[in-house]
Amino acid sequence: MVAVKKSRTRLDPATRADLILSTALRLFEEQHYTAVSVRDIAEACDINAALIYYYFENKDALLRQVLAQAIGQLQASYDASERHALNPAQELTLWLKVHVPIAPMIIRMVKIMADYSASSIRDAETDQLILEFYAREQDFLETCLRRGIAGGFFHPVDVASTARAISLQLDGIFYASQARGDERIAQDIENLCAIVEGPLRIPRR
């Protein structure tokens, strides 16, 4: 216990906020968003609940921060990828593949979003966060497809419905890996890339 207390006092505010967030994420994942209290998170962090309220307004604010961090990580992975000089078709494939190494984080995000949405709790800012995440995804996919069609890389498909289908396929892949308990994310994304590169793609001239 002495060791724990010692290390506890050493934590700077940023590290402590990170510890609270990662603990909240773990508890939201293992249990259910509605079943986890700020007190549970405090106990798991071995700190006083009042200290959590010093960093985060309430549980909703914690949830938003957890989701925002996950969304940020996905975006950062894509931004860090080598995508200069790629054509729109290659960019789409790269974007899909970026999901593979960070799959465990996305599974958590998908689960927490579903738990939140299924609950009777409504928080306007969280709703907005989820809405914007999917709107940005749809927008990225539509832009890729539109540029790909204009550049002669893709067949002239309906951009909005094709983007939606790709986005739903991703949701399905991450949902299924949880619900079916099979570990096939890499293979399923490979499969989705093959569809994007196959029927959608105009053969190279």
Add this chain to the structure above:
Amino acid sequence: MVAVKKSRTRLDPATRADLILSTALRLFEEQHYTAVSVRDIAEACDINAALIYYYFENKDALLRQVLAQAIGQLQASYDASERHALNPAQELTLWLKVHVPIAPMIIRMVKIMADYSASSIRDAETDQLILEFYAREQDFLETCLRRGIAGGFFHPVDVASTARAISLQLDGIFYASQARGDERIAQDIENLCAIVEGPLRIPRR
């Protein structure tokens, strides 16, 4: 209260079992499988918990029955559809469309399966039920595709991965309707039918 008690004594065993099941389904949906106790279900049914144990061994048995009933309803809807004299491509489209009118029930099933799988509870029979549900779905889709390809209705795609993609798309559609809170199931299934009837389909000769 007198009226409730009166109606309660009138229930025959089958009706009472149905009431318990539908109440369990509602509570599992509103809350979380792990958060609902047999006592909660008994209270919501206005009966004694012991009576639930008379019909169902335990909560796991209740969950299995709830899932089995949902799976059975999906199968019954398909069996009741007019599918004599359909070719494999039409049969696939019909099967997809059968999901639309019973969407609310499937959303519940999808949520409960995910909640169960994400929990630390493992029940061999429930695992088997979920596994078999998806295996049957995959099998149906593969058979449709194989017959469709053999009959010249579909392009010669990879049967296993295409069936998997269709199954994941369905999961994604039902997951998204919950997580994103948009009510687009009919439109999304229409979109999936268009993909099956479009790029997959060999134009009519």
